[in-house]
Amino acid sequence: MAAGAPRIFVSHLAGVPVFDPGGDQVGRVSDLVAMLRVGRRPPRLLGMVVEVLSRRRVFVPMTRITGVESGQVITTGVVNMRRFERRPTERLVLGELLDRRVRLVGPGGQEGEEVTVLDVAIQQLPARRDWEIDKVFVRKGKGGVLSRKGETLTVEWSAVTGFSLEEHGQGAESLLATFEKLRPADLANALHHLSPKRRVEVAAALDDDRLADVLEELPEDDQIEIIGKLKEERAADVLEAMDPDDAADLLSELPEEDQERLLTLMQPDDAADVRRLLAYEERTAGGLMTTEPIVLRPDATVADALARVRQQDLSPALAAQVYVCRPPDETPTGKYLGTVHFQRLLRDPPFTLVSSLVDSDLPPLGPDTPLPAVTSYLAAYNMVAAPVVDESGSLLGAVTVDDVLDHLLPDDWRETEFHEEGTGHG
Template sequence: MSTRDVRVLEGPEKLRMLLERGNGELAAFLREQHPVDLADMVEELPDDLLVAVFERLGPEQSALVLGELDREARARIVRLLGKERVGDIVEAMDTDDAADLLGELSPEQAGQILGELQAEEAAEVRELLHYEPDTAGGIMTTEYVAVNQGMTAQEAIEHLRQRAPDAETVYYVYVVDDDEHLLGVLSLRDLIVAPPETPLKHIMRTKVVSVFHDQDQEEVARIVSRYDLLAVPVIDHQRRLLGVVTVDDVIDVLEEEATEDALRAAAVSPGEEGGDLRGGVWRLARPRLPWLLALLFMEFLAGSVIDRFRGGFDGVTLALLSVFIPIMAGEAGNGATQALAVVVRGLATGEIAEREVLAVVWREARVGLLAGLITGVVLFGVTTLWKGDLRLGLVVGLALALNLPVAKMLGGLFPIVIHRLGIDPAVASGPFITTVTDFTSMLTYFTVAALLLTQLG
């Protein structure tokens, strides 16, 4: 392929061609790439070409690319590059990203790489590794700017010039006392416009939004979103400043939590996003089987309801009633899932407070009652015209009118109950609540049919 042909290639194809040819354009091509794009390009490279890419990248660019790769790709690169090269890359990473990477490795591997770091850097990473990964401490960085309350604006600016190159973010400057207790916060604008000799205590804001090191990462993300922050300080329970959580880490948390909730809502275990098409079938099926088996036995309850009532109807009537079983079960399941989605989101965003529990359940019941009346009337009319049977139309219409408020109430109540028990409401999955409403809808449907057909028959 000619040099001109190489130029028309894009992305992974061009990178592979330049690597195989050892073309002089390779270094320039790598420098021009955004870390996210370069991460996408290198993931599918064979081992030899992958090593060749990282041999040509500096530690800083390697650190950025490594931070954009998934867990399996990072583990592969660590294995291929060796502890010395990985140590250089980790040393160039932000401390929170370095801790995340080492936390994914075996203790032996992590210890070897820590041994390659400078003592101060290694100590900071070890400190972060002590925190639970899904907490504020687990996602914070210790690379921030703090100034002493006794400084003036000019002294703070001079301190900022010295510290800024090592900080992950300098949008906020935190004010602490001699014992590192968080006292206030300043913006860069506050420092720049203040007269040079102004004491910081006269210009700092003392009401600082902060989080504790053991707060759940989802709560941290909610606070950053609520107050539109670029970073939030992390403190211990004595209000000593430990680090900051930056908005880029919050975005990662939101994506992770949203993915996890979506998978759980479908009764699928987190970690089964399906991006790896080469994964074994058994590996994917195994975590799903417990859910499927549990739901299978729960569905027997709905079947037992039908079996319990079938002796009370003749064959023709039972056949007619069976035609509308999918409608009863489907509408109830859909109604419950709608309520479930609304309530789970409200709990996740903090829009539903503890004192509002009964109001929420009552609201969903009223929504279900209104929806049930309308859909019940429609079903009554359609069934009567379709089958020419007023009694059958009355049975299915009334059953649906009763089923929807019950389903809506269950869909609203269930996540609230398990939230009260300290369980993530996302585990109130759609398949689970649908299975529950299959039982309640069949019980309601055949009870109404038995009562009305007996009375009117």
């Protein structure tokens, strides 16, 4: 950017696409890296953390940034693909500076009123390629970005103090506002790369449903760390919001007394589903299945089935087929009659009964079916989900291909995704 370019607030850069000079997208801005300096000198902006298309987070120095304009970042095209790893002297601007409580500098350099950081602004120095954080947007009082109380103002960096101090109980509202449009897997990736303290603070600020979705995408160690830091009542609420199979996987990693305490705090129906899953061996159809597939009675119509399939919170794999069963409709159901595939629902009139469309030739899986046999079943029948039926003929649940993949990949596959080969940055 040329000298005199406008000031840029960093919250506007979160998720912005990054392009090379030829117009090909390299990735998206995940965060910015700054180095605090002694005294009240503005921090130097070192570079940007860019999530490339493989979801690896790499470091792009500001000297490689040739333009920040119109909602996009332009690089020189030369990007070091080594995984980014923050150094002790560096700070993540979005992840660590926003939501901090700092103090205004009063007359005579004394510490004044406490304020909350909502945003910071960066600007390129005249006639140089260096960038600095020169302005801080704050709210007076202790309210975060969602609070309507307190005056907001923009001040020079030198007019605040306290960024170098470790803060306990730092809020997360401003940071979450920058990440609100991220998919759960991408938010999980961002969360994973925060410090343990910041990760727990941000997780605590998410609502139950959002945190449940993010937990399902995090590595096992992060899941245990976060659930262990939540108050037990909140942890139980989050477990209720998770898919029962994912909740069971997480609980299985906790000590038995912690498992039982959390299950007791959960709603009885939700706890019953999770207990049922915990009773099965992990690498079997029963241990892999979800207890919440789409179940319809024989007198339901194609229109009824399509209405259920359209539900937004269903995964694509669960929406690929419906299971026709005698009452009761919740698992374990009455007698399982067969499966109706989504494509078949699209080919028949809305008033057609689903009982006339069932694929009764497709054999169900038993709950004790081992993982290799489940994998072979999905491959042999070109399925993305399979019914799991007990000896009495009741539908217990469905195994989806994503759950099978979770168990076919190495135990640390999420860590491998988040921590790829190579460290550091130039």
